[in-house]
Amino acid sequence: MSQPFEGVKVVDLSGLAGAYATRLLAALGADVVKVEPPDGNPLRRMAPFIEGVPGSEASLWWAYLAMGSRSVVIDIDKDDDRAELEALLAQADVVVDDHGTGVLDGHGLGYERVSEVNPGVVWVSITPFGLRGPKRDWQSSNLVAWAASGVLYTVGFDDQPPVVPGGPAQMGMQAMALNAAVGAVLGLRGRRLIGRGQLVDLSLAEACLAFAPETGVPVFLDDQVHRVRSGNRRTLSRPFGIYPCSDGYVSILVLMPRHWEAMAQWVHEVCGNESIIDPVFADMTVRGQTMELVDSWVEELTTSMTLLEVFQEAQRRGIPITPVNTIETLRRDPHLEAVGFWEEVELPVGGSATIPGPPFRTNADWWQLGRAPRLGEHNADVLDH
Amino acid sequence: MVRLLDGVKVFELGIAIASPNAGRLLAHHGADVYKIESPTSPDIVRLIGSAWLHDNEELAPVVPDSSPYVSEMNADKKSVALDLKTPEGQRAARALLAQCDVFLANIGARALGDIGLDYASVTELNPDIVYVQLPGFGSDPAAPYFPYVAWGPNQAPLVGIDDLTGHAGREPAGIATVAPPDYLSSLHAAFCVLTGLEERERTGQGVHVDISQFETTVSLLLGPFAMDHALTGRAQSRIGNRSLWYAPEGVYPCQGEERWIAISVADDKQWAALLTVAPPEWGRDERFADGESRLANVEALDEVIAAWTLGFTNNDLATRLQGVGVAAHIVATNEDLLHDPHVMDSNWYQVRPNSRFRRDVFSGYGIHLSETPGAWERAGPSMGEHTVDVLTDVAGLEPDDVQGLVEGGTAFAMNRPDLQVNRPYEDWLHVLFPQEAADTRDLP
Numbered sequence: 001m002s003q004p005f006e007g008v009k010v011v012d013l014s015g016l017a018g019a020y021a022t023r024l025l026a027a028l029g030a031d032v033v034k035v036e037p038p039d040g041n042p043l044r045r046m047a048p049f050i051e052g053v054p055g056s057e058a059s060l061w062w063a064y065l066a067m068g069s070r071s072v073v074i075d076i077d078k079d080d081d082r083a084e085l086e087a088l089l090a091q092a093d094v095v096v097d098d099h100g101t102g103v104l105d106g107h108g109l110g111y112e113r114v115s116e117v118n119p120g121v122v123w124v125s126i127t128p129f130g131l132r133g134p135k136r137d138w139q140s141s142n143l144v145a146w147a148a149s150g151v152l153y154t155v156g157f158d159d160q161p162p163v164v165p166g167g168p169a170q171m172g173m174q175a176m177a178l179n180a181a182v183g184a185v186l187g188l189r190g191r192r193l194i195g196r197g198q199l200v201d202l203s204l205a206e207a208c209l210a211f212a213p214e215t216g217v218p219v220f221l222d223d224q225v226h227r228v229r230s231g232n233r234r235t236l237s238r239p240f241g242i243y244p245c246s247d248g249y250v251s252i253l254v255l256m257p258r259h260w261e262a263m264a265q266w267v268h269e270v271c272g273n274e275s276i277i278d279p280v281f282a283d284m285t286v287r288g289q290t291m292e293l294v295d296s297w298v299e300e301l302t303t304s305m306t307l308l309e310v311f312q313e314a315q316r317r318g319i320p321i322t323p324v325n326t327i328e329t330l331r332r333d334p335h336l337e338a339v340g341f342w343e344e345v346e347l348p349v350g351g352s353a354t355i356p357g358p359p360f361r362t363n364a365d366w367w368q369l370g371r372a373p374r375l376g377e378h379n380a381d382v383l384d385h
Numbered sequence: 386m387v388r389l390l391d392g393v394k395v396f397e398l399g400i401a402i403a404s405p406n407a408g409r410l411l412a413h414h415g416a417d418v419y420k421i422e423s424p425t426s427p428d429i430v431r432l433i434g435s436a437w438l439h440d441n442e443e444l445a446p447v448v449p450d451s452s453p454y455v456s457e458m459n460a461d462k463k464s465v466a467l468d469l470k471t472p473e474g475q476r477a478a479r480a481l482l483a484q485c486d487v488f489l490a491n492i493g494a495r496a497l498g499d500i501g502l503d504y505a506s507v508t509e510l511n512p513d514i515v516y517v518q519l520p521g522f523g524s525d526p527a528a529p530y531f532p533y534v535a536w537g538p539n540q541a542p543l544v545g546i547d548d549l550t551g552h553a554g555r556e557p558a559g560i561a562t563v564a565p566p567d568y569l570s571s572l573h574a575a576f577c578v579l580t581g582l583e584e585r586e587r588t589g590q591g592v593h594v595d596i597s598q599f600e601t602t603v604s605l606l607l608g609p610f611a612m613d614h615a616l617t618g619r620a621q622s623r624i625g626n627r628s629l630w631y632a633p634e635g636v637y638p639c640q641g642e643e644r645w646i647a648i649s650v651a652d653d654k655q656w657a658a659l660l661t662v663a664p665p666e667w668g669r670d671e672r673f674a675d676g677e678s679r680l681a682n683v684e685a686l687d688e689v690i691a692a693w694t695l696g697f698t699n700n701d702l703a704t705r706l707q708g709v710g711v712a713a714h715i716v717a718t719n720e721d722l723l724h725d726p727h728v729m730d731s732n733w734y735q736v737r738p739n740s741r742f743r744r745d746v747f748s749g750y751g752i753h754l755s756e757t758p759g760a761w762e763r764a765g766p767s768m769g770e771h772t773v774d775v776l777t778d779v780a781g782l783e784p785d786d787v788q789g790l791v792e793g794g795t796a797f798a799m800n801r802p803d804l805q806v807n808r809p810y811e812d813w814l815h816v817l818f819p820q821e822a823a824d825t826r827d828l829p
Binding site: 045128132147154155157188203232233234251321 | 453530545555556561563565575587590715721745754
């Protein structure tokens, strides 16, 4: 069985903002060459690191996100190296570039120049704010992009500053890379249809703005409600949000009448609470008006049980309650275990580690992914011809 | 102008965000996306309606078309309203499905089986279909959580995002306002549909893609931390706005109530740039001399920065910092976005015709192709707006047959098309879009 992107040559000039895109393409058969500066791709400097391994090969971000690619080292400031890069780009089907507006153009290696010799190239450009507009030269980061999107303002408790969604997981950057993957496939389809490549203009700002409909302008125009941060529970009704249990937290979402009925019955059975089954609380508006009372009843139940107990019993009763998982609880989650989600991968310098499995499953064996390369591991293979 | 998905027909059974947000990308690039829905078992966006319509009995028929999310998630789609719980509704759906290239759904795997739209049944009808589904816990009935219920807001906690969100030492802040896993799954779905279509072009074969939101989001976001846990037992958790790799990075207070600025200084070059506008003593402070020392003294660093930023308005400071090359931005409110020259200049917010409100506003899309760009033609559809046309012209049913389905209550045409209303913002769209030109923003 062949893979969808077999024979597609991808040159990856990007760091974190494009890494997941080329990982996906590599997993589906593309030949991905990561072009690294002499001191390595920026991912190589991102902790956590593998203990006891030399600097450039120690990053787990690299070990995970660079899987399936090949690595060559090219010093863009050296003429010979630049010629090698030019030759690579001249044969590329897809280029993923996050150097920032105009940086590669300055080296004579931007889209304009490369597309003259390689008109079929699909050039995926990733910049902080896009190639056009008043902020096209502004700098960004995961945090800064969330700030610009309107989402950051609405996340957190009101006695503390707004706090970035997803924290160190760099969710905005990963969303950026996912957009790059979609952009690359659109570009390849375009090439099949019109016979030439094109420039795909993506921005971290818009990758985050795309998450904003629930806090964004069209909703605001309609109801003129300012979305503000209200902690980890919603004000609409209760119980709705994050609740403590004896060894962690659960996420409870009770809005539908049948869910409330089951929730109230459960609290009544376990805690002997007679008030909670009073029909007056069946009205979600009433539960919103009496949220402290309702929350205290629900917490009496949840804090008396473990996370797994609350989760499994709630689901048995048909109530939408899930764990607030940590890295640790995810790693021993029975469902992920049973479906064989976790896999073992070889590390660039030997040894192995457990990784999450593919993001989707197909009936056509699309997915196949080897380990991440060592710095310059494929110089000889790639640069000699 | 070629549109990339001209001629591609998509049968979408979508709810809320995860599937609809993928479908709208396909529609943006020219696909005919049929939103299969029903007033008897509606998409949540048809239920919530607009706040200003509540308790207005005269306008009650308008409610299913009125939520802003109808256009946000379904612009350029066609609404085909069918009761899929009835054999007649299923017959009409199957006639349409036989003509489609793509099947896209995020309703539960078990529910799909109940209405005869699981992969095996669909391929009997349409063997080379690109079938992409996004159930919360996958479509394998043998998997432990297969029957479990998890709504959008349960997903971020489930996949570990909420544990990573919040200040260190505090309970998880979570993300009560938006549902990131839905968007992340939708992008995977779009990627898989597009890949599946190209692959079908090459091999002549369709594909079944199963996107378990649980697995997808963990796979995307947690690889490095899961590996670290496996190797060392460390479990990364929330650290506020701080970076694991450099300092300073944070959200700092500015002049005014709830006015904040986000600043990131990733390396020595950017630190030097910051020093050109910051108090000179920062440059002489040994605690902040290099990247390592700034990380080690991040508490002290954040304190002096927060004291300094209070002397500025966030807009002024952001402009000043970007002027010297430091990554910074105001922490924008939804109202700030309306006044953001960059967002407005990019036409992020689109205004297009709508059958219920004349025109409607929705967010654009962030993938810009130079040669084959997408285009928006219409805002979201009213419930059932295209039922009759699509069943007749695309599914190939006889007009009498379609009429019978509508009269029999298994297919639904648009409710009261005569009832047209204006949204509250109608009178000030020109304020929203000051550069209003003679294009679609200035609709008759």
